[in-house]
Amino acid sequence: MIMEKRFPRTSKQSRDMWLAAAREILTSSIEHYQLQGHFGPDKEELYTDVAYFGAAVPEKRKNLKKVLTIRSGTHGAEETAGCGIEIDMMDLMAKAQNRFFDPCAPSNDNLSEDAKAIIKFIQHQHILEHDYNGDIGIVMIRAVNPWGAAHITRDDHDFIDNNRCYLPHDPVTGKFYHQLLPLPLESYDKYPHLGGLLVPNSLDDATLDRRHTRLRKILNAEVRADLMRGQYDDPLKIIWGGDGISWSFRTTEKILDPIYANTALAYDNDLHSGLKRKDKPTGSVQMLLLAEEDGPIHQKIRRDLQECPMEDGGKAADIHSLFGTKSVSTWVEGSAEGWLRHKYANSGKTIVPCGIEMGPKDGVELIDLLDAKGLRTAARLLGDTHPKTAEIKQRLHDYFCPDDLEFERNAKADMRRIFRYQLYALAA
Numbered sequence: 001m002i003m004e005k006r007f008p009r010t011s012k013q014s015r016d017m018w019l020a021a022a023r024e025i026l027t028s029s030i031e032h033y034q035l036q037g038h039f040g041p042d043k044e045e046l047y048t049d050v051a052y053f054g055a056a057v058p059e060k061r062k063n064l065k066k067v068l069t070i071r072s073g074t075h076g077a078e079e080t081a082g083c084g085i086e087i088d089m090m091d092l093m094a095k096a097q098n099r100f101f102d103p104c105a106p107s108n109d110n111l112s113e114d115a116k117a118i119i120k121f122i123q124h125q126h127i128l129e130h131d132y133n134g135d136i137g138i139v140m141i142r143a144v145n146p147w148g149a150a151h152i153t154r155d156d157h158d159f160i161d162n163n164r165c166y167l168p169h170d171p172v173t174g175k176f177y178h179q180l181l182p183l184p185l186e187s188y189d190k191y192p193h194l195g196g197l198l199v200p201n202s203l204d205d206a207t208l209d210r211r212h213t214r215l216r217k218i219l220n221a222e223v224r225a226d227l228m229r230g231q232y233d234d235p236l237k238i239i240w241g242g243d244g245i246s247w248s249f250r251t252t253e254k255i256l257d258p259i260y261a262n263t264a265l266a267y268d269n270d271l272h273s274g275l276k277r278k279d280k281p282t283g284s285v286q287m288l289l290l291a292e293e294d295g296p297i298h299q300k301i302r303r304d305l306q307e308c309p310m311e312d313g314g315k316a317a318d319i320h321s322l323f324g325t326k327s328v329s330t331w332v333e334g335s336a337e338g339w340l341r342h343k344y345a346n347s348g349k350t351i352v353p354c355g356i357e358m359g360p361k362d363g364v365e366l367i368d369l370l371d372a373k374g375l376r377t378a379a380r381l382l383g384d385t386h387p388k389t390a391e392i393k394q395r396l397h398d399y400f401c402p403d404d405l406e407f408e409r410n411a412k413a414d415m416r417r418i419f420r421y422q423l424y425a426l427a428a
């Protein structure tokens, strides 16, 4: 009987568990990027961590042609859920590295078909062996936004929502070239009326309740649509994309640029837990594919899905192209996936950017995000120790990473399916 490992509950716990899982794999190579000058709630240092496996380890990187990259915590508060998935994948890899581990042994009957297939794939390709000479690599990045992960906010230490800031910029100053953006940023100043509501002038219960009621009233479809876009002129607004690239963007670039330098094919997965379809169970995954429908990447994915040996049937999660909708705007173009799409568009490489959303808790509205944003601002003004701040952060944490076995099981099952077909597609 294999014990079920639960997701981490705090960012400190997630880092400990993640590092332990990465070190469990004897051929891994682990690197750390410290966010200098900033600390967690217990004065702990903050890091983005990277684990490299297979041809992605330093001495073999020149061989790297095909790579699976997995990132967690672009939105800080969503880091523990994403990290739980990375740990699950590393646990399967550790099993694969044990040459005596047979996924088909009767004692391992409670492993899913997808888990068994991932283990078999890694064993058959010899990816984790010391003398591996192949060209496949796996890279996991933990806590792209370590400040947000530690302090349970979507945005970072500079107020930036990282999933809106991967935009074209001046390479020297790092400032955005707004005029070069592929789509007009039509929504900069569309909702100044929200600004005042976001930052409560007092944190007493009556003020917060009043504010909550007012926010709920104005949370119509138009405001919801605006919230998806991002703003670039005022850090106190709801989803501020910054006025230049963020620490997390620089760090992602530093990590991914050399990885993709010689790569011909990559699947990149940015793990989130902030979006859920109404009719789907908690934790179930949507793969938001940043590629034009009927374009070459989409066709490749469809082909891969058909060719991937899925003896237990089904498709890899719920895949839809963001370009099938009309709502494409800075929330797509400003995401890390949007950045990769543009960066490698005419490079001759196939980099497949996948935004992954594990559906969070049922019955929680976007209003909670607004509350959290306002209180985040208030917390900065009043200090993080205010009891109301802790209460709201706890609510936000329960939303993004519910302490719920069903959430974790569904998310793990869907992600194993996705990673399984991505790995088989790399080797096809």
Ligand SMILES: [Zn+2]
Pocket: 075, 078, 163, 272, 273, 274
């Ligand atoms: Zn997110």
